[in-house]
Amino acid sequence: xxxxxxxxxxHGGRRMGILGLILFLLIPLSAxxxxxxxxxxxxxxxxxxxxxxxxxxxxxxxxxxxxxxARLFLPNAVLIMPTGxxxxxxxxxxxxxxxxxxxxxxxxxxxHSVEDVAVLDSDTAVVKGKYRLNGVKILGFEKAPEGSFVxxxxxxxxxxxxxxxxxxxxS
Numbered sequence: 001x002x003x004x005x006x007x008x009x010x011h012g013g014r015r016m017g018i019l020g021l022i023l024f025l026l027i028p029l030s031a032x033x034x035x036x037x038x039x040x041x042x043x044x045x046x047x048x049x050x051x052x053x054x055x056x057x058x059x060x061x062x063x064x065x066x067x068x069x070a071r072l073f074l075p076n077a078v079l080i081m082p083t084g085x086x087x088x089x090x091x092x093x094x095x096x097x098x099x100x101x102x103x104x105x106x107x108x109x110x111x112h113s114v115e116d117v118a119v120l121d122s123d124t125a126v127v128k129g130k131y132r133l134n135g136v137k138i139l140g141f142e143k144a145p146e147g148s149f150v151x152x153x154x155x156x157x158x159x160x161x162x163x164x165x166x167x168x169x170x171s
Contacts, residue, residue: 046117046119046125046160047117047119049160050117050119050125050127050153050160051114051117051127053072053127053153053160053162054112054114054127054129054151055112056068056072057069057072057151057162057165058110058111058112060072061109061110062109062110064101066093066094066097066098066101067094069093069094069097070090070091070093070094070097071090072161072162073090073093073161073162073163073165074090074154074156074161074162074163075089075090076088076089077089077090077093077161077162077163077164077165078163078164078165079092079093079096079164079165079167080164080165080166080167080168081096081100081167082133082145082147082167082168082169083100083104085100104136104137104138105133105136107135108133108134108135108136109133109134109135110131110132110133110134111131111132111133111134112129112130112131112132112149113129113130113131114127114128114129115128115129115130116128116129122155123154123155123156124152124153124154124155125152125153125155125160126150126151126152126153127149127150127151127153128148128149128150128151129148129149130146130147130148130149131146131147131148131149131167132144132145132146133145133146145169145170146169146170147167147168147169147170148168148170149165149166149167149168150165150166150168151164151165151166152164152165
C-alpha cells in the first residue's frame with residue numbers, strides 16, 4: 001500500500017497522496033465493520049428469525065401464556081420488567097409474569113415495533129425496538145406506558161433463545 005501511495009504521489013501530485021493516505025487509513029476500519037456483520041450477511045434469514053421471535057413473545061404475552069414465554073428464554077436468562085422487577089431463570093420469569101398478570105398488568109395487551117436487529121456473530125444477536133402496553137389501570141385510570149426494549153439472543157442448538165430482555169419505560 002505504501003508503494004502505491006508513493007506512485008500516486010509521484011504521478012498524481014500532492015492531492016492524490018492525501019487521497020491515498022485517507023483510503024489507507026479507512027481500509028482497516030471498513031474491514032472491521034465487515035467482520036462484525038459477517039454473520040448477518042452469511043445468513044440474512046437470522047434477522048427475520050429474530051424479529052419473529054419477538055413477535056412470538058408479544059403474541060404469548062397477549063395470550064397470557066407464561067409457559068410459552070418462559071420457553072423462549074435460556075435456562076439462566078434474565079428478564080427486567082418496566083416496573084424494575086428482575087426475574088432470573090425460566091421458572092423465575094414464569095412466576096414473575098403470572099404475578100404481574102394477577103396485579104396491575106392484568107388484561108394488558110402489548111404492541112411492539114422492531115427498530116434494529118444486529119447479528120453480532122454466528123450465535124449472538126441484539127434486537128432493539130419500542131413497545132406500548134395498553135390496558136394498564138392505575139387508580140381507576142387507564143394508562144398506556146411506552147418504552148424501549150433490548151433483547152439479547154444466543155443461539156443454542158440451532159435456535160435463537162433470549163439470554164436477557166430489558167423492557168425500559170420512557171420517563
